Amino acid sequence: MEFHFLTIFPELFPGVLETGVLGVADRKEVASYNVINLRDFTSDPHRTVDDYPYGGGPGMVMMAPPVVEAVESVRPENEKDEVPVIMLSPAGKILRQSDARRLAGMKKIIFICGRYKGVDERVEQMVVTEMISVGDYIVSGGELPALIVADAIVRHLPGVLGDDRSRETDSFDVERESSLDAAYYTRPPEYRGVGVPEVLVSGNHAKIEEWRKESGLERTARFRPDLDESSN
Numbered sequence: 001m002e003f004h005f006l007t008i009f010p011e012l013f014p015g016v017l018e019t020g021v022l023g024v025a026d027r028k029e030v031a032s033y034n035v036i037n038l039r040d041f042t043s044d045p046h047r048t049v050d051d052y053p054y055g056g057g058p059g060m061v062m063m064a065p066p067v068v069e070a071v072e073s074v075r076p077e078n079e080k081d082e083v084p085v086i087m088l089s090p091a092g093k094i095l096r097q098s099d100a101r102r103l104a105g106m107k108k109i110i111f112i113c114g115r116y117k118g119v120d121e122r123v124e125q126m127v128v129t130e131m132i133s134v135g136d137y138i139v140s141g142g143e144l145p146a147l148i149v150a151d152a153i154v155r156h157l158p159g160v161l162g163d164d165r166s167r168e169t170d171s172f173d174v175e176r177e178s179s180l181d182a183a184y185y186t187r188p189p190e191y192r193g194v195g196v197p198e199v200l201v202s203g204n205h206a207k208i209e210e211w212r213k214e215s216g217l218e219r220t221a222r223f224r225p226d227l228d229e230s231s232n
Contacts, residue, residue: 001025001030001031001032001104001106001107001108001109001153001157002031002032002034002107002108002109003031003032003033003034003108003109003111003150004034004036004074004108004109004110004111005033005034005035005036005111005113005143005146005150006036006038006067006070006071006110006111006112006113007035007036007037007038007113007141007142007143007146008037008038008039008049008113008115009113009115009141009143010035010036010037012143012144013033013035013143013147014035016147017033017035017147020151021151021154021155021160021161022147022150022151022154024160025154025157025160028159028160030157030158030159030160031154031157031160034074036070036073036074038062038066038067038070039066040070041065041066041067041069041070041073042065042066043065048063049062049063049066050062050063050115050116051063053117058117059116059117059118060116060117061116061117061118061119061120062114062115062116062118062119062120062123063120064119064120064122064123064126067112067119067120067123067127068122068123068126068127071085071110071112071127072127074108074110075108075110075127079108082106082107082108083106083107083108083109083110083129084103084106084109084110084129084130085110085112085127085128085129085130086109086110086111086112086128086129086130086131086132086146086149087112087114087119087123087124087128087130087131087132087142088111088112088113088114088131088132088133088134088142088145088146088149089114089119089131089132089133089142090133090136090138091131091133092130092131092132092133093130093131093132093133094132094133094134094135094136095132095133095134095148095149095152096172097152097170097172099132099152100149100152100153100155100156101156103149103153104153104154104156104157109150109153111142111146111149111150112127112128112142113141113142113143113145113146114141114142115140115141115142132145132149133145134148134149171216178220178227178228179216179217179220179224179227179228180216180219180220180223180224180227181212181216181219182211182212182213182215182216182219183215183219185197185200189201197211199211
């Protein structure tokens with residue numbers, strides 16, 4: 001699976017892409033990463049990618065030509081209907097686990113990492129296929145959100161997690177799209193007077209499974225009551 005990141009800060013990517021599941025996916029050759037400097041698609045000596053907004057106002061806006069031409073450099077005309085071009089934007093829908101599963105079925109994804117006040121609206125009109133947000137807050141650019149989305153996708157590629165069964169019990173998996181996973185414990189069996197629930201060391205797998213379902217529901221109600229509300 002190919003990931004293409006369009007950015008003016010390519011130096012932000014190497015460390016993250018070499019680490020954790022993203023690095024594992026690369027080493028196992030189930031994913032490859034291409035970081036593209038948008039300044040390579042400028043035509044002036046200063047490699048300018050932004051300009052003042054028409055109509056005035058504070059802030060700068062990323063220009064359309066470098067972004068559109070960068071997309072076209074990695075998405076030939078015959079791939080227009082097959083390759084998602086994702087703009088990281090507060091206007092996008094909030095990323096969900098179902099989105100990560102869906103996008104994991106693609107052969108290639110292009111991420112547009114915006115900066116400054118925003119991106120010329122014509123970019124969305126000409127090349128963007130969908131917009132994704134990682135939350136209702138503002139960060140300085142689309143690079144970190146793009147890496148978050150890529151990490152969420154890569155976890156769904158075969159063999160990346162070592163034991164793919166572990167993904168099936170994650171929070172927001174297929175069965176618990178709107179709920180959290182259970183609480184987990186590991187050694188030591190007692191730490192500072194706090195022990196492990198007896199059912200987890202009972203060896204009764206049916207009761208353990210029942211306890212974990214109840215634990216997930218309890219944690220959802222306690223930590224994320226909004227998920228209960230959204231599922232109603």
